[in-house]
Amino acid sequence: MQVFYDYNSFSNYINTQKKQGKSIGFAPTMGALHEGHISLYQEARKENDIVVSSIFVNPTQFNNPEDLEKYPRTIEDDIKKLENSNLVDAVYIPRVEDIYPNGMERKSYNFGGIENEMEGAARPGHFDGVGTVVEELFRQVQPDNAYFGEKDFQQLKIIEKLVEVLDLKIKIHGVKIHREHNGLAMSSRNMRLSETEKETSSIIYKTLKQVNDWTKTLSISDIKEKVENIFCQGEMALEYFMIADEETLKEVDSLSENKNYRAFIVVNVGSVRLIDNLHLD
Template sequence: MQIFESIKSIQAFLSVKKQQGCSIGFVPTMGALHQGHLTLIERAKTDNDVVVCSIYVNPTQFNNTFDLEKYPRNVDRDKILLENAECDVLFYPSDEIMYPEGKDDSMKLDFGALDKVLEGEFRPGHFSGVGLILSKFFHIVSADSVYFGQKDLQQCSIVQKLIDTLFFDIQLVVVPTVREKSGLAMSSRNARLSNEGKEVAANLYETLMKVREMLQNGEDLNKAKQTGINSIKKYKEIQLEYLEVVDRKSFTQATGNTSKKEIAICVAAFIEGVRLIDNVLVFS
């Protein structure tokens, strides 16, 4: 695996690969890699000749300083995992490389209504930071395809809007969420949970599946949603931020007129001070 820390060095390497006719798949991460990330690498390897993974904890997408400081980091372990997964390239830049102007002076992006609901509402500025760092990465890597997990469903819509609006010549590939045996969606933040916390967190997925079954059986949207909220509130260890049944394109509240194929159930909650998100599609 080739490791690059500067923009010029990785661009020079990838330029040769492109001249050789190689297709490039890109998996952007913030490190603390787990099986979910490795599944993205595996899919990218299936689709492309060269796979690039980035590890960069992007400060502009954190609206909570404590969350940024506590975000798990273990790049030495990550490098071993990427080597074992036969990733071709690791891009591991510093803040000085990605934000030479300083992160506080960086430009802001507005995704309209899409970043004002759910994650956008509870994490103001988050998607602006995501869009900004991805724009930089897309220019640097110039990949053919970029890979994200369905766990970050709203982010996937943000990425697609970024691609469409700024005419990036890259295809978004969304890969199904990888889960623990308990159903808990794999996340780098899970490393901050105790074993007991992980057991409690598994109830988020269990609740999503309960609401999903109700909707599949024709239950009223609001009744199904309230049943899910009540189920989660039974656990004093869970501080629910939101549970919503939404249109998966706009992420606004679903209605009776919403196409069945476009309904998603999304949840965000704190457990042991760790913020977790998850979602399921109702008719997938």
């Protein structure tokens, strides 16, 4: 596995692969890698000649400077995990000036309104930051296929829209959520949880599975009340819960048989913000 720390050397590598007609699979990350990230490269390995990873903690998608400061940075361990996986051919670890050569500004996008729902409402400008860094990484990596986890389902839909808006010839693949043994969705932020908090947080996924069952017999308003009651006591604070249309990401108050829906939840455990979701049967 080759490791590149600047754009020029990485660009030479990519151009060589392209000249040889090799297909490129790509999954960008912000580091602090876990098995959920590795599952992206497992999928990429199945259908590409070259698999590329990137590690870059993107400043423009953080609304809270403290959150950016606390984001775990584990470059050496990340490189070892990628090497040990035997799935990745190259990892790109760009400098800030490689991604933002003209200064650290985020572009403004129109994603058809989905950028204003859920996380967009909670974190204004977040998806403009995501779009800015992903557009630049797509330009530099030139992938044929790109892989994103469904844990960040709204981000996945944003990337699909980005490719459509920019008319990029890149196929976007969503990869199922990878979970801890207790059901907690794997996330880099889990590193900041104590073992007790990790176990306690298993209630998030258990609640989502209950929601899936409750949709068979209860109204959405009754389901929301039940979810709120689950998190109204203890150390976990429910930030929001909703059931939304998977295409528009708009919250719904009733379900139709001919549409796909997903339950979304955000819970704060101490200072750690955990997100999860589940497709509803």
